[in-house]
Amino acid sequence: MNKLALLAGTALFANAASASEINQADTAWILTATALVLFMTIPGLSLFYGGLVRVKNVLSVLMQCFALTCLMSLLWFALGYTIAFGSDGVEQGAFIGDFGNIFLMGISIDSVNGSIPSTLFATFQMTFAIITPALIVGAFAERMRFSAMLIFSSIWLLVVYAPVCHWVWGGGWLGNMGLQDFAGGTVVHITAAVAALVAAMMMGPRKGYGKVAMPPHNLTLTVAGAGMLWVGWFGFNAGSAVAADNSAAMAMLVTHLSASAGALAWMAMEWIRHGKPSVLGIVTGMVAGLGTITPASGSVGPAAAVVIGLSAGVVCYFATNWIKNTLKIDDSLDVFPVHGVGGILGTLLAGVFASQQLGIFSGNGFSDGIESIGGQMMVQATGVVATFVYTAVASWIILKFVDVIVGLRIDEEEETQGLDLVLHDERGYDL
Amino acid sequence: MKMMTAIIKPFKLDDVREALHQIGIAGMTVEEVKGYGRQKGHTELYRGAEYLVEFQPKVKIQIAIADAQVDAAIDAVCEAASTGKIGDGKIFVAPLEQSIRIRTGETGEEAL
Numbered sequence: 001m002n003k004l005a006l007l008a009g010t011a012l013f014a015n016a017a018s019a020s021e022i023n024q025a026d027t028a029w030i031l032t033a034t035a036l037v038l039f040m041t042i043p044g045l046s047l048f049y050g051g052l053v054r055v056k057n058v059l060s061v062l063m064q065c066f067a068l069t070c071l072m073s074l075l076w077f078a079l080g081y082t083i084a085f086g087s088d089g090v091e092q093g094a095f096i097g098d099f100g101n102i103f104l105m106g107i108s109i110d111s112v113n114g115s116i117p118s119t120l121f122a123t124f125q126m127t128f129a130i131i132t133p134a135l136i137v138g139a140f141a142e143r144m145r146f147s148a149m150l151i152f153s154s155i156w157l158l159v160v161y162a163p164v165c166h167w168v169w170g171g172g173w174l175g176n177m178g179l180q181d182f183a184g185g186t187v188v189h190i191t192a193a194v195a196a197l198v199a200a201m202m203m204g205p206r207k208g209y210g211k212v213a214m215p216p217h218n219l220t221l222t223v224a225g226a227g228m229l230w231v232g233w234f235g236f237n238a239g240s241a242v243a244a245d246n247s248a249a250m251a252m253l254v255t256h257l258s259a260s261a262g263a264l265a266w267m268a269m270e271w272i273r274h275g276k277p278s279v280l281g282i283v284t285g286m287v288a289g290l291g292t293i294t295p296a297s298g299s300v301g302p303a304a305a306v307v308i309g310l311s312a313g314v315v316c317y318f319a320t321n322w323i324k325n326t327l328k329i330d331d332s333l334d335v336f337p338v339h340g341v342g343g344i345l346g347t348l349l350a351g352v353f354a355s356q357q358l359g360i361f362s363g364n365g366f367s368d369g370i371e372s373i374g375g376q377m378m379v380q381a382t383g384v385v386a387t388f389v390y391t392a393v394a395s396w397i398i399l400k401f402v403d404v405i406v407g408l409r410i411d412e413e414e415e416t417q418g419l420d421l422v423l424h425d426e427r428g429y430d431l
Numbered sequence: 432m433k434m435m436t437a438i439i440k441p442f443k444l445d446d447v448r449e450a451l452h453q454i455g456i457a458g459m460t461v462e463e464v465k466g467y468g469r470q471k472g473h474t475e476l477y478r479g480a481e482y483l484v485e486f487q488p489k490v491k492i493q494i495a496i497a498d499a500q501v502d503a504a505i506d507a508v509c510e511a512a513s514t515g516k517i518g519d520g521k522i523f524v525a526p527l528e529q530s531i532r533i534r535t536g537e538t539g540e541e542a543l
Contacts, residue, residue: 213482215475274476284478321479334478 023115029244030116030124036235037127041134042069044232047225048287049138052333055217056418057142058428064137064149069130071150075157076126078103083162084125085170088113092171096163114242124239125165132161132188138333139196142206143409146423152402156195160394164191164387178367179383180354180376182251183240185295185347186387193340194388195395196331202399203408205330207415219280226283230259233290237297250364251297255290258297258309262289265313281317284338288316291342296350300363304353307361308346316341344384351380432527432540433501437492438464439512439520444490450511451494454503457543460493470518487518495530497540 046065050058072080079102086092087100088111101107104122111118133153140149167174168187181187206214216222237255241248266285271277292312293305300308319337323329331337354363355373366376402408409415414422421427439447444461451459465486472485496504505522513519532542 213475213484214480215477215482270476276476278476280477317479324479 020112021115022112022117023243025244026115026242027117027120029248030120030239030242033235033239034120034124034127036232037124037131037239038069038232040229040232040236041065041127041131044225044228045131045134047221048229048283049141049225049333051218051221051223051225052138052216053141054214054418055428056420058217058420059424059426060146060419061137061141062428063146063424065134067146067150068134068137068153071154072130072133072157073126075154076122076129080129080157080162081122081125083158084129084165085122086166088118092166094173094176095167096172097166097170116242121242124242128184128188128236129157129161129165132184132192133157135188135192135335135339136196136199138335139200139331140203140408141332142419143203143332143415144199145407145410146419147406148402148408151406152199152398152408155398155401156395159398160191160195160391161187164390167386168383174379174383174386177382178370178376178379180299180350180367180380181295181347181383182298182350183237183294185291185343185350186383189291189294189339189343190347190384190387191391193336193338193343194391196335197329197340198392198395199399200329200331200336202396202403205328206332207412209330210328216280223279223283226286230286230290233259233294237294240298247298250301253302254297254300254305255293257302257305258293258312259286259289261306261309262286262292262313262316265289265310266317267313269314269317284320284334285313285317288312288338288342291339292316292346292349295343295347296353296363298364299350299354301353301361303360304349304358304363308349308353311349312342312345315345344388347380347384348377351377432530432543433496433498434525434527435494435496435501435504435508436523436525437494437508437512437520438466438489438522439492439508440514440518441488441490443512443514443519444492446511447492447508450507451504454500454507456494456496456500456504458494462491462493464489464491468518468521489520495527495543497543 042065046062049061053061081104082099082101083097086097087106090098090100092098107118107122113121133156165187166172168179168181169175233255234252238248238252241251263282263286267277267282270281289309289312293308296308316338319341320334323331323337352373353361354366354376356362356365370376399408410422465488467485467487470487472483472487475482475484501524508522529538530542531538
């Protein structure tokens, strides 16, 4: 059995198993990884997104990421964790956790989950629950009401993220079926990106989209943030081994290779098609490489990681052009084409490159009971489709609900003035 | 007296300043400006979205000169600022009624 397929899902059950002893090396690494994943959101994603919006909206994006960090943390503590993972040692249902750890009830300083403290596992997973709604912010940037964003994200965490997390990692039906999603291709990237796409389509484009230029206001912030994302992603992927072991090391290696290949691939695409390699292009390719290797980071080897990264750079590049220029959907910061397309591609490719019979491109093996690439691919595709459909429908309903309560969008005049002044009475720069 | 305004390519500023210094013109005022003539703008690309930026960055030089120096100044700027490619800029010359050095109260060509 591929050990990595167990992962977080098994960390849940491991406690019920015999050895409930804390391993200090594992604990030290997951403490570090937890900090790294939080580093991805604040400051990484904040700066990445902050630089991409226009100057009048920079604070609104930083504020959304910061406020989400606080709010999602408390919601995860209260309900999210137990919906996703249920309580230690209890047989879990297929779709939702058992609510035994509401308000982290029953988790004490002595609780152990696998080889790490239960408190640490809950915190590590909390950082995933923070960054996932924060990723969605990029789709409705520059036009959503702050209150609407808070209400939407809160409901979404409990109705979409936590259940899907349970399906895959918490002992639910997809995990039991053998879905390989090491660090969140379906749980994080597909859920966030599909919600982003639905939100962008429902809210409509920004005022002036397609007619006036909306270039990023500060690409230096974006590149700095992208660098932080890259570093933080080591905690995301290598931390998902939930141990300081060979799986973590391989995950780190393939993560880095895929990011590098993705960056160069996107850069090459722009160089070929537009004559110049752009800085935004190379960092976007890197994020695409990271998002794509994420589900596969426990299943594949280094050579496959390079193939995955290269394909991420090329496929996500075309997806971005297609959504922006052909479909004319204003996903402000391209959340869906980069994270969603990457997450889907990576989840499917994990099913191919997990195979141990591909020579230099071999991976770490299929899930228990699965013998062939076709068999693993079927499971992977099931995971993609189920996550996509459930997230799309649920996100649409939540957005409709929020629209009725407080209204999703600020009005045209406010949008022209910018969210920083209208919503927060502040300006990002006073030079 | 004449007021000469020259719009040039930014990278030619040092050459033009040097050329004017050679013919004895002592002072100038320089501004960074944006605009376009026949050259038009340039394209910027952000993740597949292309924007046409219509204005080019240029440098505007203003010098007040004595009538006798006008032709020499025009020649100096033309030679120093020329690359032979589109977008080299323009020179405008307009009459200048008066000039006063604030410190000393000198007026006219004395004050240049």
